[in-house]
Amino acid sequence: PQLNINIAADNVDMSWLLPKHKALSWRDDALTWPVLGRGDANIELRAGNMRFGQLTLDTLAGRLKLTEGVLEAPEMTAALLGGKMTANLLAEGGLLTPRFAFDGQFNDVNPSMLIAARYGDALVDAGLSGGARLEGRGSSTRAVMESLSGEMNFEIAPGELTFFDAVGFAEAVRADDFSGNATELVAQYTGAHRLSFARGLGRANMRNGVIETASSDFVFADGLNEARFQGALDMVGLEVDAAFALYPFDRQRPVLWQITGNLEKPNLKADASAFNPTVAAPNATPPPAE
Structure with missing residues (x-):
């Protein structure tokens, strides 16, 4: 019945x-x-x-x-x-x-609370709207x-990056007494700081338990800054291989964070050598997932 x-x-x-x-x-x-x-x-x-x-x-x-x-x-x-x-x-x-x-x-779903509960920092504070x-x-x-298997496409509302003082970092590497090793400065300016952005776009594609391509682009109102996330995630082994590139004051030189290893406690490596005198900018595109 x-x-x-x-x-x-x-x-x-x-x-x-x-x-x-x-x-x-x-x-x-x-x-x-x-x-x-x-x-x-x-x-x-x-x-x-x-x-x-x-x-x-x-x-x-x-x-x-x-x-x-x-x-x-x-x-x-x-x-x-x-x-x-x-x-x-x-x-x-x-x-x-x-x-x-x-x-x-x-529509206007903001996952920052979940990210902060897991990693201690929201990283991005903004609403997302799209489909999955x-x-x-x-x-x-x-x-x-x-x-x-599946896919997700979304727009990112105006919001803030919450983990890095890009303004303070930019002032430090431009200062007359800059030591010449910008990577050493990254930890000093990492923490609870906010950098506003105007909008963003993101997408992710998953096949057979692996998010093969995931990316988010952030656009800033002044037209000087730029940020981009790219990565892959194995949902079976919970292994991540990703990179986040932030351009603090021009579109030529990034601060680059490589995120690898287990998703629960990933390894994080920063590279700001692009701001060292006479050093070429690092590749801001992460390597493909294995």
């Missing part, structure tokens, strides 16, 4: 639904979604303060249809991270190999991660 259910909930922790990760890799245990049984149901859902790990959905609403292990949610809406999102969701379970698909649009598509299938968490 088909059930008609109305669910209203508040302050619910749904972190148990998130993929499980052990010390070195994703879990290989069989993945089961007991909620997706063989029954049929129409569900009207309204929830507030729903937590998924560090992420809190202020509101979540939509109609869900469950048919023999297939859950469809064609018009879910959520308020989160200062913005809003609409999405079509599909999840298959029951007697089927677990599979999910997500196709959504988001993601799907995966597998009998274990690791298998799902290895199958993940």
